[in-house]
Amino acid sequence: MLKIGQSNYDSLRQHGEETYPHECCGVLLGQMGGELRTVSSVVRCGNTRTDSPHNRYDIDPRELVRIQRQGRERGEDIVGFYHSHPDHPARWSPTDLAEAHWFGCSYVITSVEKGKAAVTNSFELTGSDEADKKLLDEEVEVI
């Protein structure tokens, strides 16, 4: 389950509206506690897939290193990621699964329809390795 504050939830949805018709992306920092991931901050990232930004996203690893370091200084870990699907359902795609490697983390997807954030869903990457990984629906509690 993913627990996230209202302002952080609104922020990631708004990010999708701001980058529309391109995909947005970012990192969720917080605490891991067994099956519960609690988000304490949301960090917006740039989408490096300038060749196809309407249906692809990619976060520069250098940006991830920086975010991970800054998070650790505040006692936060990377607990998940988010991105948007402009004019496309908030469901994971084969590309999302193929490119997902952070097991035990949340992958939040927001559909943005004609520039307005619509549905936001979250999926946990489960499995023990690349061969048996799955993105499973998970509950999102907005607090």
Next chain:
Amino acid sequence: MNVVGRTRASVLHAESGRLLWASFITMTKINIPTPLRQYAGKQPTVEVKAATVSEALSGLVSKHPDLRRHLYTDEGKLRSFVNVYLNDEDVRYLQKDATALKDSDTISIVPSIAGGW
């Protein structure tokens, strides 16, 4: 010479006493990303003695063998989605595995983040 945080490894020729090989080995901190910590004793960082990035990664998987299959292919190559950073630099743009380490260097293992519909 006052060396702090590193040890000098050397090989002396038994008969002549001549120095045949010497290298500075540093204690390097490796940041473990959250999904891989379960294979690294649940630790966020692991310290290893190493002179190069390659030695550091070898030391890491020696300490925590369960990490190997998550970092390397069956052929022993680093998986394509695993990024290795030395401080803020991608080692692929340095001297790759042979990149030398110095005191206070930090290695970060960062699986890639990408996708789309």
